[in-house]
Amino acid sequence: MIEVKGLSKRYGELMAVRNVSFEVQRGEVVGFLGPNGAGKTTTMRMITGFVPPSSGTVRVAGHDLESEPNAARRAIGYLPELPPLYPEMRVADYVAYVAALKDVPRAERPAKVEKVLHSCGLESVARNVIGRLSKGFRQRVGLAQAIVHEPEVLVLDEPTAGLDPVQVAEIRNLIRDLADEEGRTVILSTHILPEVEAICRRVLLISYGEIRVDGPLEEVRGAGTLEDVFLREAGPVPGTPAAALEETNA
Amino acid sequence: MRHVGAIAARELRSIFATPVAYVLLAVFLVFAGYIFLLGLGFFLQQIEQIQAYQMFQMLEQFNLNHAVIAPAFGTFAVLFILAVPLLTMRAFSEERSNGTIELLMTSPITTWEIVLGKYLAVLATIGLFVLCSALYPALLFFYGDPEVLQTLAGLIGLFGLGAALAALGCFVSSLTSSQIVAGLVGIVGGLVLWLFDLMADAAQAEALAEPIRYLGIRPHFEGSLQGLVRSEDLVYFTLSVVFFLSLARASLESLRWR
Numbered sequence: 001m002i003e004v005k006g007l008s009k010r011y012g013e014l015m016a017v018r019n020v021s022f023e024v025q026r027g028e029v030v031g032f033l034g035p036n037g038a039g040k041t042t043t044m045r046m047i048t049g050f051v052p053p054s055s056g057t058v059r060v061a062g063h064d065l066e067s068e069p070n071a072a073r074r075a076i077g078y079l080p081e082l083p084p085l086y087p088e089m090r091v092a093d094y095v096a097y098v099a100a101l102k103d104v105p106r107a108e109r110p111a112k113v114e115k116v117l118h119s120c121g122l123e124s125v126a127r128n129v130i131g132r133l134s135k136g137f138r139q140r141v142g143l144a145q146a147i148v149h150e151p152e153v154l155v156l157d158e159p160t161a162g163l164d165p166v167q168v169a170e171i172r173n174l175i176r177d178l179a180d181e182e183g184r185t186v187i188l189s190t191h192i193l194p195e196v197e198a199i200c201r202r203v204l205l206i207s208y209g210e211i212r213v214d215g216p217l218e219e220v221r222g223a224g225t226l227e228d229v230f231l232r233e234a235g236p237v238p239g240t241p242a243a244a245l246e247e248t249n250a
Numbered sequence: 251m252r253h254v255g256a257i258a259a260r261e262l263r264s265i266f267a268t269p270v271a272y273v274l275l276a277v278f279l280v281f282a283g284y285i286f287l288l289g290l291g292f293f294l295q296q297i298e299q300i301q302a303y304q305m306f307q308m309l310e311q312f313n314l315n316h317a318v319i320a321p322a323f324g325t326f327a328v329l330f331i332l333a334v335p336l337l338t339m340r341a342f343s344e345e346r347s348n349g350t351i352e353l354l355m356t357s358p359i360t361t362w363e364i365v366l367g368k369y370l371a372v373l374a375t376i377g378l379f380v381l382c383s384a385l386y387p388a389l390l391f392f393y394g395d396p397e398v399l400q401t402l403a404g405l406i407g408l409f410g411l412g413a414a415l416a417a418l419g420c421f422v423s424s425l426t427s428s429q430i431v432a433g434l435v436g437i438v439g440g441l442v443l444w445l446f447d448l449m450a451d452a453a454q455a456e457a458l459a460e461p462i463r464y465l466g467i468r469p470h471f472e473g474s475l476q477g478l479v480r481s482e483d484l485v486y487f488t489l490s491v492v493f494f495l496s497l498a499r500a501s502l503e504s505l506r507w508r
Binding site: 045048049050051052069070071073074076078080082083084085086087088089097098100101102103145 | 263
């Protein structure tokens with residue numbers, strides 16, 4: 001479903017992402033881990049086509065992002081770190097607008113909007129103005145806009161950040177349903193490790209722009225905990241300039 | 251191009267969902283009305299004087315279009331320079347600060363569709379401003395006998411000016427995520443465009459002065475006040491819209507590279 005090959009992103013001197021390759025199969029839920037600034041968001045932005053890679057290729061649902069950008073974009077649902085909401089709009093109008101942007105045929109829009117409002121638990125606030133909603137509801141609206149066009153691939157950037165435990169549980173259930181019942185492929189970034197253990201079957205760990213760990217959750221965890229793995233792998237690779245810098249700072 | 255309608259419709263609803271557009275329209279109408287009234291008062295005073303001194307031959311060159319409507323439209327144009335950037339400042343700046351630009355740019359739509367959708371919504375709002383500007387001269391038709399076509403030409407000029415300023419404002423708004431910066435720079439940009447032809451006087455060579463005069467927006471607008479709808483002016487307005495919207499598109503595209 002997602003095929004990433006040799007993906008790199010350079011911002012001036014800084015290599016934000018270097019030579020990242022991985023594949024995600026249909027129905028997989030992948031936890032994308034890494035410390036802040038490791039390149040998670042940049043990688044996700046390259047997968048969704050917001051940021052063009054400096055080198056490397058991305059294929060989503062069989063469509064190359066460079067040669068068939070629109071087909072690839074239609075296959076992706078994307079929830080950025082900051083949900084892209086218009087505070088002055090009403091929830092149902094907003095979701096319908098996103099459906100129009102994502103090429104959902106006009107005749108199918110009302111049904112799809114209604115369906116997604118139901119699955120995200122937004123029916124009670126459908127006529128409310130987004131700006132007056134609580135953070136939990138806003139996050140759900142963000143998720144609703146990501147899935148309204150029923151994309152095969154979901155890219156979620158920290159979908160549960162800043163929510164209370166009940167809301168976190170709701171969002172997690174929703175994501176799990178999307179993968180298990182509807183067969184959607186999900187890649188979600190987070191630094192909440194229990195979240196990965198709760199919903200992901202596979203772990204990708206990125207640090208200093210490089211993939212450090214890639215494997216099924218059970219295998220990666222091995223005998224220890226995910227936290228051990230994270231602490232061991234998230235540091236700079238010994239012998240690299242980044243490691244030398246860390247040492248001088250310490 | 252099928253997304254343009256959806257983007258424009260959403261934008262138009264957003265423009266009128268916040269008080270900004272209403273406040274701008276109200277302030278514009280108050281100032282415009284006051285200026286119009288002053289002009290009219292001055293006109294009536296002069297008529298009285300002409301009658302008092304029996305200089306009836308002067309009445310020949312003295313008419314409502316010349317003495318009231320044209321000067322009023324000239325001042326409306328200056329109000330446009332102040333009001334249009336305040337209307338366009340949110341166009342892209344707000345999308346950038348909301349993060350909604352990320353939604354637009356990861357949707358299967360082209361950057362042209364985004365720019366055109368936004369611009370058409372602003373253009374419709376400017377059409378509303380021009381219609382409201384027409385209210386004042388319309389009143390004169392009840393009491394006097396102004397030239398219809400000359401008045402219409404002036405309104406076309408105002409719309410052309412507004413369209414060009416709106417394209418400039420959209421471009422400026424695409425450069426920053428701060429609405430205040432976009433508004434202020436837009437006003438300054440509009441003033442520069444308005445006063446540009448003054449530089450022609452400073453130019454030594456006539457070969458230089460002529461293009462400078464052409465680039466300024468004021469000469470193109472002022473023709474309309476005399477009742478002239480010249481194709482060169484319409485071409486100028488159209489070209490400036492295309493120019494600034496192309497810049498806006500390029501500036502949005504460049505966001506991907508930052």
